[in-house]
Amino acid sequence: MPISHDHKTANALEIQGVGRRFGGFWAVKDVSLSVRPGERRAVLGPNGAGKTTLFNVLTGDLVASAGTIRMDGADVTQTPMHKRIKGGLRRTYQHAHLFDGLTIRETLFLAVSGVAGGWQRFLPLKPNDDAIGKAENLAGMAGLSSDLDREVANLSHGQRRQLEIGMALAETPKMLLLDEPAAGLSPSERPRLAELLLSLPKDITIVLIEHDMDIALRTSDSVSVLHNGRLLAEGSPENIMSNEAVHNVYMGGAHGH
Ligand SMILES: Nc1ncnc2c1ncn2[C@@H]1O[C@H](COP(=O)(O)OP(=O)(O)OP(=O)(O)O)[C@@H](O)[C@H]1O
Numbered sequence: 059m060p061i062s063h064d065h066k067t068a069n070a071l072e073i074q075g076v077g078r079r080f081g082g083f084w085a086v087k088d089v090s091l092s093v094r095p096g097e098r099r100a101v102l103g104p105n106g107a108g109k110t111t112l113f114n115v116l117t118g119d120l121v122a123s124a125g126t127i128r129m130d131g132a133d134v135t136q137t138p139m140h141k142r143i144k145g146g147l148r149r150t151y152q153h154a155h156l157f158d159g160l161t162i163r164e165t166l167f168l169a170v171s172g173v174a175g176g177w178q179r180f181l182p183l184k185p186n187d188d189a190i191g192k193a194e195n196l197a198g199m200a201g202l203s204s205d206l207d208r209e210v211a212n213l214s215h216g217q218r219r220q221l222e223i224g225m226a227l228a229e230t231p232k233m234l235l236l237d238e239p240a241a242g243l244s245p246s247e248r249p250r251l252a253e254l255l256l257s258l259p260k261d262i263t264i265v266l267i268e269h270d271m272d273i274a275l276r277t278s279d280s281v282s283v284l285h286n287g288r289l290l291a292e293g294s295p296e297n298i299m300s301n302e303a304v305h306n307v308y309m310g311g312a313h314g315h
Pocket residue numbers: 080084085103104105106107108109110111112
């Protein structure tokens with residue numbers, strides 16, 4: 059069946075009544091939200107609220123049990139992940155999958171070249187390859203320009219997160235889903251990550267799950283709060299900060315890793 063697009067009026071992401079069930083348990087239930095092109099949306103919620111499940115449904119890692127998902131005007135509810143990726147969707151995971159033996163330059167070179175398997179044949183890099191310049195450019199966007207020759211094994215946790223974001227930017231995504239980019243970062247690494255998020259190209263729509271309220275509120279235009287699989291509140295960071303129901307959920311104790 060042909061996919062119908064309506065680019066002029068389309069939101070980058072529009073989901074209606076989305077749910078995901080595991081057996082008899084609805085991990086996400088009846089969630090509707092709209093994200094404008096270029097918007098930065100944070101998805102907050104205590105442990106078990108359904109954030110990761112919602113993300114997995116958006117990427118196509120999991121099939122929605124209910125509702126519809128539209129990206130850029132197209133109904134992708136039944137579209138497999140690889141086709142959503144072709145349409146410009148990228149995600150990062152809570153735990154980065156990086157090769158310890160490669161340098162930052164080599165890692166980003168392979169990302170730019172779209173190489174997933176059999177990468178050994180591309181190394182060592184040929185100095186005149188165009189993709190090296192692109193990789194170095196990406197390193198700049200990810201705040202890693204001064205560490206191009208460092209091996210992944212020797213990177214700090216924060217630098218690994220930066221590198222993962224750099225990789226996700228390789229093919230100029232339209233929409234980037236970031237799964238807890240600040241997870242495991244030391245307090246001193248957090249401001250740097252917030253700066254990086256704020257510096258990403260404004261035409262990329264970003265949806266991020268984040269436990270760190272400060273980072274989420276500082277780097278987003280709008281916030282959706284999940285609780286027990288349902289949308290509890292939505293609004294500007296200021297509104298969410300002063301929302302009593304949100305406070306009650308977070309003061310309830312389930313917050314934080
Ligand atoms: N594959 C699964 N099978 C059964 N239950 C699941 C599965 N995945 C998630 N759940 C349940 O769904 C609920 C939501 O989980 P989810 O991981 O989406 O929450 P979360 O908000 O991302 O939590 P956290 O912040 O701890 O990562 C939880 O109760 C979880 O136990």
